[in-house]
Amino acid sequence: MRGPGESGAPAAVYRDHLRQGRLAYQRCTDCSSAVFYPRVLCPVCGSGALEWRESAGWGTVYATTAVHSRNREPRSVVLVDLDEGFRMMSRVEGVPAEEVEIGARVRFEVRLEGGEPVAVFRGEER
Ligand SMILES: [Zn+2]
Incomplete structure (x- = not known):
């Protein structure tokens, strides 16, 4: 079973980056939290404004x-x-x-x- 924030697109985007040798994570543009594992909503503030960054x-x-x-x-x-x-x-x-x-x-x-x-x-x- 997967949680609601872990299914679909974010995990696939993460894997695509990984396949090309990049460690991708997300950053919340509302509260500036670094977010990992990839998800749809920020676990700190609930915002959907997550942008991809490369570690x-x-x-x-x-x-x-x-x-x-x-x-x-x-x-x-x-x-x-x-x-x-x-x-x-x-x-x-x-x-x-x-x-x-x-x-x-x-x-x-x-x-x-x-x-x-x-x-x-x-x-x-x-
Ligand atoms: Zn946030």
């Missing part, structure tokens, strides 16, 4: 967890605060999952998984 792709790890599954290297699940002021769930690559640190600087990249573009982050090599 520079730099962020800081806000929270991190290593997820263990059988026969695979553990994967990180992280919340990243992007410099533009929005937060997204993703994963960090290039650093072992247990070594991803809160506060680490990470850079956005796109992966294709099953033909779908996915936003991931690359940590600094140590």
Whole structure:
């Protein structure tokens, strides 16, 4: 199930940007909030005046967890605060999952998984 703000056009616009290597987010022109995940109405003030922006792709790890599954290297699940002021769930690559640190600087990249573009982050090599 999808919420009313997450179906249809905004999610498709986001994916189209992602497919071309861009991390798009929305900004509310009424209250200046950065909005993510893409939606129809601003979650802060309810305005429909959301405009698309492109993130520079730099962020800081806000929270991190290593997820263990059988026969695979553990994967990180992280919340990243992007410099533009929005937060997204993703994963960090290039650093072992247990070594991803809160506060680490990470850079956005796109992966294709099953033909779908996915936003991931690359940590600094140590
Ligand atoms: Zn707003």
